Amino acid sequence: MNRTKGDEEEYWNSSKFKAFTFDDEDDELSQLKESKRAVNSLRDFVDDDDDDDLERVSWSGEPVGSISWSIKETAGNSVSNHEREQLKSRNSFSSYTPLPKPASTYSLSSFFRGRTRPGSFQSLSDALSDAPAKSYAPELGRPKGEYRDYSNDWSPSDTVRRLRKGKVCSLERFRSLQDKLQLLEEAVSMHDGNVITAVLIFLKRTLSKEILFRELEVRQVALRHLIHFLKEIGDQKLLLDLFRFLDRTEELALSHYREHLNIQDPEKRKEFLKTCIGLPFSAEDSAHIQDHYTLLERQIIIEANDRHLESAGQTEIFRKHPRKASILNMPLVTTLFYSCFYHYTEAEGTFSSPVNLKKTFKIPDKQYVLTALAARAKLRETFKIPDKQYVLTALAARAKLRAWHDVDALFTTKNWLGYTKKRAPIGFHRVVEILHKNSAPVQILQEYVNLVEDVDTKLNLATKFKCHDVVIDTCRDLKDRQQLLAYRSKVDKGSAEEEKIDAVLNSSQIRWKN
Numbered sequence: 001m002n003r004t005k006g007d008e009e010e011y012w013n014s015s016k017f018k019a020f021t022f023d024d025e026d027d028e029l030s031q032l033k034e035s036k037r038a039v040n041s042l043r044d045f046v047d048d049d050d051d052d053d054l055e056r057v058s059w060s061g062e063p064v065g066s067i068s069w070s071i072k073e074t075a076g077n078s079v080s081n082h083e084r085e086q087l088k089s090r091n092s093f094s095s096y097t098p099l100p101k102p103a104s105t106y107s108l109s110s111f112f113r114g115r116t117r118p119g120s121f122q123s124l125s126d127a128l129s130d131a132p133a134k135s136y137a138p139e140l141g142r143p144k145g146e147y148r149d150y151s152n153d154w155s156p157s158d159t160v161r162r163l164r165k166g167k168v169c170s171l172e173r174f175r176s177l178q179d180k181l182q183l184l185e186e187a188v189s190m191h192d193g194n195v196i197t198a199v200l201i202f203l204k205r206t207l208s209k210e211i212l213f214r215e216l217e218v219r220q221v222a223l224r225h226l227i228h229f230l231k232e233i234g235d236q237k238l239l240l241d242l243f244r245f246l247d248r249t250e251e252l253a254l255s256h257y258r259e260h261l262n263i264q265d266p267e268k269r270k271e272f273l274k275t276c277i278g279l280p281f282s283a284e285d286s287a288h289i290q291d292h293y294t295l296l297e298r299q300i301i302i303e304a305n306d307r308h309l310e311s312a313g314q315t316e317i318f319r320k321h322p323r324k325a326s327i328l329n330m331p332l333v334t335t336l337f338y339s340c341f342y343h344y345t346e347a348e349g350t351f352s353s354p355v356n357l358k359k360t361f362k363i364p365d366k367q368y369v370l371t372a373l374a375a376r377a378k379l380r381e382t383f384k385i386p387d388k389q390y391v392l393t394a395l396a397a398r399a400k401l402r403a404w405h406d407v408d409a410l411f412t413t414k415n416w417l418g419y420t421k422k423r424a425p426i427g428f429h430r431v432v433e434i435l436h437k438n439s440a441p442v443q444i445l446q447e448y449v450n451l452v453e454d455v456d457t458k459l460n461l462a463t464k465f466k467c468h469d470v471v472i473d474t475c476r477d478l479k480d481r482q483q484l485l486a487y488r489s490k491v492d493k494g495s496a497e498e499e500k501i502d503a504v505l506n507s508s509q510i511r512w513k514n
Contacts, residue, residue, distance in 0.1 A: 160186040163195045171202045180207070181215060188221050196225045209238070213245040253279035257289065266303075266328050270296050294360070295332060302335075302352045303327050306342065317342055321401075332361060333393060340397035344406060358390060387425045395431065399438035407435070407444075428452045429461060436465050446470050463487070468497040476504050481512040 154162065154169055156179065162169045174180050180203055187199040200222060203212055216223040230239040236259055243252035257276045263269040273293040281289060303326055310318045327338050336357055343352040350356060391410065398406040411422045411431070424431050428451040435445055446467045452458040455474065462470035468491060475484040484501060491497040504510070 156183040156186045159183065160190050160195055160199075163187075163198055164190055164192050171199070174202075177207075177211070184215075184219070184222055188219065193225060196222060197229055200226050200229065204238075209241060210245075213242055217246065249280040250282055250285070253281050254285070257281075266296065266300050269329075270300065291332075291361070295335065296329070298351050298357075298360075299327050299330065299335060302339075302343075305352065333389060336361075336390065337393045337397050340394045341401065344394075344398065344403070354394065391424065391426050392430075392434075395426075395434055396438075399435055399440065402438070402440075404440065404444055422451055424451070429454075429457055432461055432465070442467060463490075469500075472497070472500055472504060476510065479510060479513045481505065482514050 154173075156174070159169050159171065159174075160183065171183070174183050184196075184199050184203065187195045190196075204226075207215075216226060227239065227242065230236075230242070236255060239255050240252060243249075243255060253276070256279060260269050260272050260276070263272055270293065273289065273296060276289050277286075277293060279289075306318070306323065306327070309315045310323060313319060321341070323342075327335060330338070336354060339352055339354045339357050343350070344354055346353040348355040348359070394410055395407060398410065411424050412420050413423050414420050422428075428448050432445060432448050432452070435448060442465075445465050446462075446469055449458060449461050449465070449467050449470050452461060455478070459471060459474055461467070462474065471487055472484065475481075475487065484505065488498060488501045488505075491501070
């Protein structure tokens with residue numbers, strides 16, 4: 001069958017069977033050909049003069065054969081062809097989302113002018129060239145190499161390196177014990193704590209306790225990381241099993257002792273601490289555990305008694321100074337301050353007495369002011385409270401209550417001959433500052449300023465707290481006329497202090513050095 005060249009082109013361009021080509025269906029050559037055919041067909045419509053008197057109209061009311069009708073017909077055919085192509089593609093790729101049908105928005109004036117309207121309308125040439133050329137190809141999958149993070153082809157060293165870089169990789173492929181231990185050794189050799197912990201979490205989940213403990217016993221670096229991790233997450237049960245396996249009795253006991261922090265009820269905590277006393281602690285830790293139990297036992301008794309006294313409202317100290325917090329589970333120093341504040345005058349036989357606390361908690365007799373607290377009997381000593389700490393606590397409590405007689409007794413000691421002497425382990429300069437902070441009278445301040453041994457410190461404190469008599473007497477003893485004259489300008493005119501200074505300056509019995 002012989003065909004001309006034009007017939008062949010018309011056949012291949014109009015038939016549903018297309019010649020084979022290495023290019024895609026939507027290449028530029030096919031687009032150009034389709035555009036050319038569309039324009040030629042439009043030219044035929046425009047040049048065709050219909051002599052018919054009858055005017056055929058379309059469903060839209062436009063005359064059939066008009067330019068606007070032909071444009072819409074061409075666009076409709078293009079859209080229909082495009083829809084058929086999409087339907088085929090949808091049947092072959094049913095997993096992809098359907099495409100919306102593009103609307104025909106051509107403008108006749110735009111067609112003749114060769115440009116688009118200011119909106120979203122396109123020119124005819126653009127529309128005819130773009131409509132069939134626009135394709136929606138399925139999204140290509142990522143290269144297979146990108147999914148190797150989740151595959152099973154990583155060696156232990158590669159896995160550890162990727163973990164260190166923060167990349168995701170599965171550890172489930174390491175199933176044998178040898179592979180898991182090799183992974184752990186690679187992590188340890190990397191010296192990265194996060195990687196070691198990640199591998200240990202995997203081993204903890206996939207190995208039995210006995211095997212895990214046995215292998216970690218010979219790997220001390222990994223063992224330390226596991227112990228730290230278990231402490232951080234609070235897995236006390238596994239931690240106790242680990243210490244028990246390693247025969248670390250002291251660490252086992254301390255780990256068991258830490259569980260008391262999770263017990264809120266005082267009675268239950270006391271009973272738990274009682275069970276900790278017999279655990280294999282060191283000598284120092286055993287004393288601490290015993291102290292903790294004894295202190296909590298005493299706090300429970302004091303708290304119950306004081307709560308009853310406070311609710312009854314018959315005790316003056318609780319009426320004037322209501323309690324702001326419970327004494328339960330408080331430190332030893334806080335308990336001592338509490339006792340000095342509310343129970344300072346109580347007999348030594350009561351648990352709330354500061355004397356009883358001091359003797360029970362092992363403050364040495366030579367550092368304790370026996371005369372001030374009237375304590376003679378020696379009780380079982382268990383605690384050590386430094387003398388400075390005790391004096392500071394007792395002084396702050398009694399000064400706040402303005403119990404100056406108790407403050408005086410606190411620093412008064414008696415020797416074996418019966419002579420009394422004032423002594424302050426914290427230094428009288430600190431005593432003066434604490435007393436002034438609690439608004440002590442000038443007479444009390446002057447008494448303790450005079451007890452300061454250093455002359456310069458004494459003068460500075462006396463000047464600072466306006467202890468005029470101390471300044472005048474000290475300058476007189478130093479025979480420092482110039483300093484006394486300088487201080488005279490600081491006192492009120494016509495006051496008793498000014499008169500005393502003038503009397504000292506006019507005295508003929510003093511030989512001034514300046």
